[in-house]
Structure formats: C-alpha cells, structure tokens
Amino acid sequence: MRDAYHEELDALGLQLIEMTQLVGTAISRASLALLDADLTMAESVIAADDAVDRLRDELDHRAMDLLARQQPVASDLRIIVTTLKMSADLERMGDLARHVARAARRRYPDSAVPPKLRSAIMEMGKVAEQLVTKTGSVLASRSLATALEIEHDDDEMDRLHRALFGQLLDVEAPYSIEVAIDVTLVSRYYERFADHAVAVARRVVYLVTGQHPSELAESV
Amino acid sequence: MRDAYHEELDALGLQLIEMTQLVGTAISRASLALLDADLTMAESVIAADDAVDRLRDELDHRAMDLLARQQPVASDLRIIVTTLKMSADLERMGDLARHVARAARRRYPDSAVPPKLRSAIMEMGKVAEQLVTKTGSVLASRSLATALEIEHDDDEMDRLHRALFGQLLDVEAPYSIEVAIDVTLVSRYYERFADHAVAVARRVVYLVTGQHPSELAESV
Numbered sequence: 001m002r003d004a005y006h007e008e009l010d011a012l013g014l015q016l017i018e019m020t021q022l023v024g025t026a027i028s029r030a031s032l033a034l035l036d037a038d039l040t041m042a043e044s045v046i047a048a049d050d051a052v053d054r055l056r057d058e059l060d061h062r063a064m065d066l067l068a069r070q071q072p073v074a075s076d077l078r079i080i081v082t083t084l085k086m087s088a089d090l091e092r093m094g095d096l097a098r099h100v101a102r103a104a105r106r107r108y109p110d111s112a113v114p115p116k117l118r119s120a121i122m123e124m125g126k127v128a129e130q131l132v133t134k135t136g137s138v139l140a141s142r143s144l145a146t147a148l149e150i151e152h153d154d155d156e157m158d159r160l161h162r163a164l165f166g167q168l169l170d171v172e173a174p175y176s177i178e179v180a181i182d183v184t185l186v187s188r189y190y191e192r193f194a195d196h197a198v199a200v201a202r203r204v205v206y207l208v209t210g211q212h213p214s215e216l217a218e219s220v
Numbered sequence: 221m222r223d224a225y226h227e228e229l230d231a232l233g234l235q236l237i238e239m240t241q242l243v244g245t246a247i248s249r250a251s252l253a254l255l256d257a258d259l260t261m262a263e264s265v266i267a268a269d270d271a272v273d274r275l276r277d278e279l280d281h282r283a284m285d286l287l288a289r290q291q292p293v294a295s296d297l298r299i300i301v302t303t304l305k306m307s308a309d310l311e312r313m314g315d316l317a318r319h320v321a322r323a324a325r326r327r328y329p330d331s332a333v334p335p336k337l338r339s340a341i342m343e344m345g346k347v348a349e350q351l352v353t354k355t356g357s358v359l360a361s362r363s364l365a366t367a368l369e370i371e372h373d374d375d376e377m378d379r380l381h382r383a384l385f386g387q388l389l390d391v392e393a394p395y396s397i398e399v400a401i402d403v404t405l406v407s408r409y410y411e412r413f414a415d416h417a418v419a420v421a422r423r424v425v426y427l428v429t430g431q432h433p434s435e436l437a438e439s440v
C-alpha cells in the first residue's frame with residue numbers, strides 16, 4: 001500500500017489527466033462551433049475554460065504544498081516540478097481551444113471557414129483531438145510508443161498547417177482578406193495546441209527515461 | 221553579508237535579467253530584419269536563439285539543484301518555482317523573436333511588410349522592445365509602478381494588433397493573400413511576445429505583494 005505522500009503525488013497525475021479530458025472536450029466542441037457556425041457551442045467552450053484554469057490553479061497549489069511539506073528530492077522533486085510545467089501546457093491548450101471558439105463567435109452568423117477549406121480545418125480538429133487523447137494516455141500509462149505517435153501526429157498537424165496556407169493562396173479560389181486572417185489565426189491555434197501536447201508527452205518521456213525524445217530517437 | 225545560498229538565489233535573478241537582455245536584442249534585430257528585408261540580420265537572430273535556450277536550461281538546472289540541496293520553504297520556495305515559470309516565458313519570447321526573423325527570411329529578397337503597413341509594424345516592434353526592457357527593470361527593481369506600465373504597454377500592443385487587421389481590410393489598399401498571411405502571423409507573434417512580458421511582470425508583482433495585479437488594482 002502506498003503512503004499518504006505518494007497518494008498525493010498520484011493525485012497530481014490524475015488531475016493532469018482530468019485536465020486533458022477537459023481540454024479534449026474543449027477542442028472538439030470548438031471545432032464543431034467553428035465548422036457549423038454554432039454560437040451556443042462557441043459560448044459554452046469560452047465559458048468552460050474557467051474550469052481548466054481553476055484545475056490548473058488547484059493543481060499548482062497542491063504541488064507547491066507538497067514541495068513545502070515533503071521536501072522531496074531526486075525523482076519525486078523532478079515529477080512535481082515537471083507537473084507544474086505540464087499543467088501550464090494544458091492550461092494553454094485550453095486557451096487555444098477558447099481562441100478557436102472566439103473565432104467562430106466573431107463571424108457568427110457567418111462561418112469563419114469557407115466551404116472549400118472545411119475539410120482541411122476538420123482534419124486539423126481531428127488531429128488535435130487525437131493528440132490530446134493520446135496525451136492523456138501517455139500520462140496514465142507512461143507509454144513511450146504512444147509518446148512517439150504524438151510526435152508523428154504533430155508532424156501531420158504541421159503539414160496540415162502549411163497545406164492550408166497553400167490552399168489560401170490558390171489563385172483559382174480567391175479568398176477575401178478577412179477569410180485569410182481568420183483561417184491563418186485558427187490554423188496557428190491548432191498548430192500551437194499540437195505543440196503543447198507534444199511538450200507534455202516529451203516531459204513524460206524525460207521523467208521515465210531521463211532522456212529527451214530526440215536523444216532517445218538517436219540512441220535507438 | 222548574504223550567505224552562499226542567498227547568493228545562489230540572487231544569481232537566478234541575474235540570469236533572468238540576462239535573458240531579458242538577449243530577448244530584447246533579438247526582438248529589436250528581428251524587427252529590423254523584417255522591415256529592411258535584411259537576410260543577414262534575420263539569420264543572426266535565428267542563430268542567436270540557441271543562447272537563450274541554453275541560458276534557460278542552465279537556469280532551470282540551477283533552480284532544480286537549489287530545490288534539491290536547500291529544501292527551501294515559504295517565500296524562497298515560491299521564488300524558485302516562479303523563476304522556473306519566468307524562464308519559460310522568456311524562452312518563449314526568444315522563440316517569437318525568431319519567428320519574426322523567419323518571416324523576414326521566408327520572403328527575402330522581398331519584404332514581408334508592404335510600405336503602407338511599415339509604420340504599424342515598426343510601432344509594434346518599438347512597443348515590444350519597451351516591454352522587454354521594462355520587464356528587465358521590474359526583475360531588477362521589483363518596481364510595482366513599472367509593472368503597471370507594462371500592463372499599459374500591453375494594452376497598446378493589443379490595440380496595434382487589432383488596428384493592423386483593420387488596415388489589412390482597407391478596401392482602398394487591397395493586399396494580397398500572401399501579405400495577409402504574413403502580416404497576421406507577425407502581428408500575432410508581437411502580441412504574444414507582449415503577453416509573456418506581462419506574465420513575467422505579474423509574477424514579480426505576485427512575489428512582492430502576494431497578490432495578483434488584478435486584485436491589486438481592485439484594492440487601490
């Protein structure tokens with residue numbers, strides 16, 4: 001049986017996983033709000049971000065409290081400090097989902113995404129959801145294989161981000177400047193969302209192996 | 221005279237100030253590279269970002285070492301953990317300066333900024349420089365008045381960011397989609413740069429007063 005201290009340490013991990021669930025719901029609903037120009041959905045994503053912020057505050061408070069009371073060293077110290085960094089990444093992913101929802105709200109009742117670009121944005125939303133689901137499972141299982149999948153999903157997101165700019169520049173389908181601004185920002189939000197998911201996965205890899213994923217890839 | 225432990229704590233603060241200086245140079249040179257389509261300058265900003273990353277790594281390593289060896293509690297613990305968060309903000313500011321430089325490099329030998337938008341971008345660059353200089357002085361002096369100025373400078377940056385979109389949409393000066401994408405991204409980089417400067421200033425305010433700046437403003 002684990003002692004109270006280690007139970008508290010485990011509880012931090014569970015709260016991180018809870019954050020991935022909230023953030024996963026947020027990005028999934030934000031994508032729907034954006035694609036369907038659904039104002040109610042957009043508002044609900046914007047309002048729900050407070051819960052992510054609160055969870056981060058609570059988690060940070062508990063982590064600081066553990067540091068002060070238990071004076072952990074070595075790997076436990078590293079786990080707690082890394083947890084603080086991961087909660088910051090996840091909180092930022094919540095912000096980015098909210099930004100996507102705000103882009104939807106700004107153009108309502110129009111859609112911020114023209115019909116020809118819908119499938120590209122839908123694909124980015126799908127990859128973002130996959131990423132955050134996998135981030136939750138890396139936190140739970142510490143699976144290095146899943147962490148590696150996250151790297152690949154992020155490469156796919158970067159590819160989609162670049163391809164979308166190519167589509168915007170397509171001379172046969174001239175878009176308005178307004179569409180270009182909206183789509184550029186939204187695409188950037190998805191891309192940053194993916195970057196933070198990768199950051200969390202890399203931090204788990206570092207905790208488990210003591211090596212950064214790039215070093216790991218080289219040593220394989 | 222301060223003991224070795226407190227000297228190490230002070231050294232962390234000095235390293236944060238050093239980071240603000242590197243980041244200040246980076247954003248100032250990145251703005252020049254962008255406005256003058258100066259490839260050499262852009263390359264130098266991109267290359268110099270490694271030094272910011274190294275400084276962050278070194279600072280984080282020293283902070284973790286202090287946590288492990290000295291087992292600080294109360295305010296010292298808060299200082300060290302906050303230092304880790306501030307080094308992350310400053311490292312990100314370095315990334316954003318590099319992104320601006322990359323936007324300049326991508327369009328070389330053309331300029332990513334059309335003549336009519338130069339003054340707006342120049343203004344954003346100026347505010348970004350002011351912000352990071354003031355961030356350095358807040359770290360050195362812990363001046364709450366300067367921290368408040370940073371909040372105002374950030375409001376100005378947000379205003380510039382919104383105004384730039386207005387200029388892009390000006391029907392009398394139709395811009396290309398390529399320009400819209402570049403300018404939207406660059407403007408977003410400056411705006412995020414400012415957000416991180418504000419985050420650092422707010423963390424200092426919290427360390428000094430135990431209150432978040434918003435609570436402080438309400439209690440005045």
